[in-house]
Amino acid sequence: MNWFLSLPEIVLALSGMGILLLGVVKRGDATQICSMLTIAALVLCAVLIVGNSFGPAFEGQFLADPISVFAKLLILAASAFSVLLSLDFNERAHIARFEFPVLVLFATLGMMMMVSAGNMMSLYLGLELQSLSIYVLAAFARDDLRSAEAGLKYFVLGALASGLLLYGISLVYGFSGSMDFVGIAHALADPASVSPGVIVGIVFVITGLAFKVAAVPFHMWTPDVYEGAPTPVTAFFGTAPKVAAMVLFARVMMGPFGHALGQWQTLIETISIASMILGALAAIGQTNIKRLMAYSSIGHMGYVLIGIACGNAAGLRSVLIYLAVYVFMFLGTFAVILAMRRRGEAVETIADLAGLGRNDPALALAMTVFMFSMAGIPPLSGFFGKLYVFLAAVQSGLWGLAVIGVLTSVVGAFYYLRIIKVMYFDEPGSAFDRRAPSLSVVAAATGIFTTFFFLLPAPVLNAAQAAAKVLFG
Amino acid sequence: MMNQAGFPLLSLITWLPLLGGVVILSLRGEEDVIAANARWAALWTSLIVFAMSLLLWSEFDSSEAGFQFVENVAWLPEFGVGYRMGVDGISILFVLLSTLLTPICILASWEAVRKNVREYMLVFLVLETMMVGTFCALDFVVFYMFFEGVLIPMYLIIGIWGGPRRVYSAFKFFLYTLAGSVLMLLALLAMWYSAGTADITVLLHTQFPTNMQYWLFLAFLASFAVKVPMWPVHTWLPDAHVEAPTAGSVILAGVLLKMGAYGFLRFSVPMLPQASAYFAPLIYALSVVAVIYTSLVALAQTDMKKLIAYSSVAHMAVVTIGIFTFNIQGIDGALFQMLSHGIVSGALFLCVGVIYDRMHTREIARYGGLAERMPAYAVTFMLFTLASVGLPGTAGFVGEILVLFGSFKVNFWLSLFGGSGMILGACYMLYLYRRVIFGRLTRADLQSILDLSPREVALFAPLVVLTLWMGVYPSSFTQFFENSVSAMVMQHHAAIEGASRVAARTPSHLAPRMVVPVAQSVVH
Numbered sequence: 001m002n003w004f005l006s007l008p009e010i011v012l013a014l015s016g017m018g019i020l021l022l023g024v025v026k027r028g029d030a031t032q033i034c035s036m037l038t039i040a041a042l043v044l045c046a047v048l049i050v051g052n053s054f055g056p057a058f059e060g061q062f063l064a065d066p067i068s069v070f071a072k073l074l075i076l077a078a079s080a081f082s083v084l085l086s087l088d089f090n091e092r093a094h095i096a097r098f099e100f101p102v103l104v105l106f107a108t109l110g111m112m113m114m115v116s117a118g119n120m121m122s123l124y125l126g127l128e129l130q131s132l133s134i135y136v137l138a139a140f141a142r143d144d145l146r147s148a149e150a151g152l153k154y155f156v157l158g159a160l161a162s163g164l165l166l167y168g169i170s171l172v173y174g175f176s177g178s179m180d181f182v183g184i185a186h187a188l189a190d191p192a193s194v195s196p197g198v199i200v201g202i203v204f205v206i207t208g209l210a211f212k213v214a215a216v217p218f219h220m221w222t223p224d225v226y227e228g229a230p231t232p233v234t235a236f237f238g239t240a241p242k243v244a245a246m247v248l249f250a251r252v253m254m255g256p257f258g259h260a261l262g263q264w265q266t267l268i269e270t271i272s273i274a275s276m277i278l279g280a281l282a283a284i285g286q287t288n289i290k291r292l293m294a295y296s297s298i299g300h301m302g303y304v305l306i307g308i309a310c311g312n313a314a315g316l317r318s319v320l321i322y323l324a325v326y327v328f329m330f331l332g333t334f335a336v337i338l339a340m341r342r343r344g345e346a347v348e349t350i351a352d353l354a355g356l357g358r359n360d361p362a363l364a365l366a367m368t369v370f371m372f373s374m375a376g377i378p379p380l381s382g383f384f385g386k387l388y389v390f391l392a393a394v395q396s397g398l399w400g401l402a403v404i405g406v407l408t409s410v411v412g413a414f415y416y417l418r419i420i421k422v423m424y425f426d427e428p429g430s431a432f433d434r435r436a437p438s439l440s441v442v443a444a445a446t447g448i449f450t451t452f453f454f455l456l457p458a459p460v461l462n463a464a465q466a467a468a469k470v471l472f473g
Numbered sequence: 474m475m476n477q478a479g480f481p482l483l484s485l486i487t488w489l490p491l492l493g494g495v496v497i498l499s500l501r502g503e504e505d506v507i508a509a510n511a512r513w514a515a516l517w518t519s520l521i522v523f524a525m526s527l528l529l530w531s532e533f534d535s536s537e538a539g540f541q542f543v544e545n546v547a548w549l550p551e552f553g554v555g556y557r558m559g560v561d562g563i564s565i566l567f568v569l570l571s572t573l574l575t576p577i578c579i580l581a582s583w584e585a586v587r588k589n590v591r592e593y594m595l596v597f598l599v600l601e602t603m604m605v606g607t608f609c610a611l612d613f614v615v616f617y618m619f620f621e622g623v624l625i626p627m628y629l630i631i632g633i634w635g636g637p638r639r640v641y642s643a644f645k646f647f648l649y650t651l652a653g654s655v656l657m658l659l660a661l662l663a664m665w666y667s668a669g670t671a672d673i674t675v676l677l678h679t680q681f682p683t684n685m686q687y688w689l690f691l692a693f694l695a696s697f698a699v700k701v702p703m704w705p706v707h708t709w710l711p712d713a714h715v716e717a718p719t720a721g722s723v724i725l726a727g728v729l730l731k732m733g734a735y736g737f738l739r740f741s742v743p744m745l746p747q748a749s750a751y752f753a754p755l756i757y758a759l760s761v762v763a764v765i766y767t768s769l770v771a772l773a774q775t776d777m778k779k780l781i782a783y784s785s786v787a788h789m790a791v792v793t794i795g796i797f798t799f800n801i802q803g804i805d806g807a808l809f810q811m812l813s814h815g816i817v818s819g820a821l822f823l824c825v826g827v828i829y830d831r832m833h834t835r836e837i838a839r840y841g842g843l844a845e846r847m848p849a850y851a852v853t854f855m856l857f858t859l860a861s862v863g864l865p866g867t868a869g870f871v872g873e874i875l876v877l878f879g880s881f882k883v884n885f886w887l888s889l890f891g892g893s894g895m896i897l898g899a900c901y902m903l904y905l906y907r908r909v910i911f912g913r914l915t916r917a918d919l920q921s922i923l924d925l926s927p928r929e930v931a932l933f934a935p936l937v938v939l940t941l942w943m944g945v946y947p948s949s950f951t952q953f954f955e956n957s958v959s960a961m962v963m964q965h966h967a968a969i970e971g972a973s974r975v976a977a978r979t980p981s982h983l984a985p986r987m988v989v990p991v992a993q994s995v996v997h
């Protein structure tokens with residue numbers, strides 16, 4: 001038992017408990033200090049992850065490998081940025097409570113378990129730890145009707161998805177005789193002997209995970225939850241859990257179910273196409289920017305699913321690259337959205353951005369970068385995400401996916417352009433309130449990453465390449 | 474790797490404008506001061522870039538058909554992608570065209586652009602980087618980044634500084650071009666994957682299976698046809714031209730349209746010879762329709778910019794005919810026509826800009842009799858009108874006549890219909906000129922209109938000189954691309970003959986499958 005491999009998670013769990021304790025014990029407002037400690041714990045955890053060695057722990061239930069390291073670093077970055085984004089917002093929305101960073105921390109812990117899972121049981125444990133924390137986060141503004149509704153909706157549908165997932169796991173276990181990823185892969189090694197029961201199980205697992213990544217047709221909850229939840233929570237929802245669920249999805253499909261590629265490929269292709277089309281078309285009519293971003297993220301997940309549908313090393317690599325690029329674009333966009341405040345009130349419609357190019361050129365420039373990047377225009381990072389996904393699709397001969405993917409990206413470009421149009425071409429409205437420094441920091445950091453990714457893409461690409469080698473030797 | 478300049482000249486020309494952009498971004502002070510400084514900074518940057526491209530011009534060895542000034546820096550070596558730059562006879566003159574038109578555009582916007590001057594200059598310099606980069610890139614991924622990156626500054630130029638319907642036009646421009654380009658991206662990915670490298674110099678000598686070529690060609694066509702633009706996907710161009718500010722129109726007509734034709738020359742014809750030959754009749758048909766149809770449409774326009782925009786479509790159709798004749802005259806003519814059109818149509822848009830700045834209308838009917846008040850302007854406009862018509866002794870003549878020669882070798886009717894553009898061109902251009910310049914100056918507000926200012930004279934002087942120079946002594950320009958073009962034509966014919974020999978020798982079902990150097994391990 002090499003428990004040392006899970007040291008980062010253990011440290012994170014302990015510091016989470018410590019911060020919780022501190023928040024309870026400390027007199028007065030502990031939000032600031034708890035948030036800072038949480039960020040410190042996340043950074044410490046990242047350092048430990050980078051320094052740790054690879055291998056299976058706890059009899060293969062926990063895997064420390066390049067895939068999990070890649071995903072964990074992304075998740076930690078997303079969580080840390082989300083906490084940073086929440087500081088100012090929660091203060092102004094009168095929901096500044098020390099539980100917030102602690103919940104983010106435990107959700108992060110769950111996600112780290114998810115991406116390290118080597119067994120259906122540890123997978124489910126991680127997923128539930130993550131889900132339960134984020135249900136609470138969705139309803140964190142408990143006096144706000146929309147937030148409460150978002151929390152409830154998320155909980156009910158999330159619980160349903162967990163149930164489906166669990167049912168699928170039980171079927172797979174029943175027909176393959178193993179909970180372990182290696183064992184399942186072994187049992188499915190001969191495609192001829194795969195029983196229909198396993199296939200049904202795989203379908204249920206796919207359904208459950210598709211719920212978690214909000215792929216069409218299991219996306220219904222996304223726009224409502226994204227719109228209703230407090231904005232920093234939405235920024236968090238759109239990034240870290242998506243990375244965790246997507247990497248988990250990729251690992252499960254390509255690892256234990258990898259040999260059954262022929263059985264599930266069409267299914268993933270279908271939900272990928274549906275997500276891309278819906279993400280592109282449904283966003284056009286939106287007026288609320290958080291809702292728009294919800295549809296946008298559905299579309300982005302469609303592109304990531306192309307990588308999973310490839311079911312090979314190039315596919316896995318493209319999934320990881322896309323996620324890395326996506327997280328920073330999305331966080332940056334939300335930093336801008338959080339800066340949208342007039343006279344102390346948060347405003348959320350796209351029309352409120354009118355004239356931002358005049359009133360706040362720096363913020364408008366950042367938003368422009370994120371929007372062009374999301375549309376996949378080179379040389380911004382979003383282009384590289386799409387480039388590798390489409391390269392994987394072309395390599396795997398999935399021409400249908402590739403063609404539909406590029407065409408929906410053109411349709412999607414329309415609504416990203418519309419935001420730029422509102423910012424620069426429309427007559428200016430009144431200026432926004434002074435933005436908090438934390439927002440500027442996040443917007444600048446993510447903006448620099450997005451703009452200059454093309455100069456030095458090698459670290460991300462090589463890490464993704466190394467990760468892809470884990471499953472495809 | 475060293476090149477004949479001894480230092481990375483192409484990269485310097487490409488990226489220096491961006492550096493100027495950074496300088497402009499860092500300007501501080503009152504709004505007026507920033508505007509003035511931004512104008513000067515942009516002008517000086519673009520002039521220095523132009524001076525460096527003149528150095529490129531003088532150092533270029535025109536007896537060499539291959540790429541020169543090559544730079545090669547590893548970027549993503551494990552994917553076979555590198556930052557590769559280089560120019561050959563085909564691309565060098567486009568680099569010069571871009572670097573020449575940029576300072577002219579900046580000078581043209583000196584007084585016309587009054588809001589967000591700093592941003593305007595910044596965007597123009599970014600645009601210059603993208604344009605030069607497109608023509609210098611010797612790597613697919615790098616090429617695509619520049620080619621597509623052009624959309625961002627151009628979208629902003631039309632959308633922010635454009636006319637009343639600017640939003641519609643900007644969206645139309647962006648989405649049309651993007652829709653074509655993404656299909657090209659897939660073709661690039663397929664070629665990249667099957668050849669294992671994105672190096673254009675390698676791909677130029679890679680033989681792709683004929684069936685694959687057809688699909689690749691169609692994907693490239695989707696992108697380049699929109700960019701050129703060819704009938705029937707030309708409709709974004711009149712809108713974009715009408716709404717763009719003068720300088721935007723100049724760059725659009727002068728350089729951006731050439732990117733499509735350059736794409737045909739760089740990718741479609743040399744890399745996909747069989748498919749190019751197979752689809753050539755389609756190109757001829759679309760081009761002939763464009764020549765005749767858009768010329769007639771131009772005749773009916775009431776807006777000057779729209780008229781010139783339609784004439785651009787007609788002139789670019791002559792270019793596409795020339796490219797797909799696959800003979801030296803045709804391709805030489807196409808290249809020459811592109812260069813002359815870049816200068817002449819750019820100058821025509823500037824001419825429109827001159828009177829638009831004074832009267833704020835482009836309605837042809839609002840003018841008349843300008844020769845009385847603006848003799849210098851009338852002469853300048855006359856020269857470019859005649860060059861656009863293709864009068865011997867001006868730049869427009871040489872390109873058209875060479876393309877006619879080239880197309881005559883292919884088919885008499887092609888040459889006849891393609892050549893009809895010259896007659897129709899004379900109709901609409903002279904008609905435009907008569908209505909604007911001649912006649913009696915009756916309108917009251919035209920009575921006080923002023924002739925060209927010194928700044929405007931400075932704008933037109935280089936273009937006038939070039940138009941006459943190209944018309945009188947064309948070989949000082951054709952010598953640059955002659956060798957590259959004849960090498961390309963020879964390679965094309967060798968590829969076609971090679972394929973037909975193989976087909977003739979063996980029954981078709983036994984024909985050996987063409988070998989594609991699949992280096993998949995590199996891409997994996």
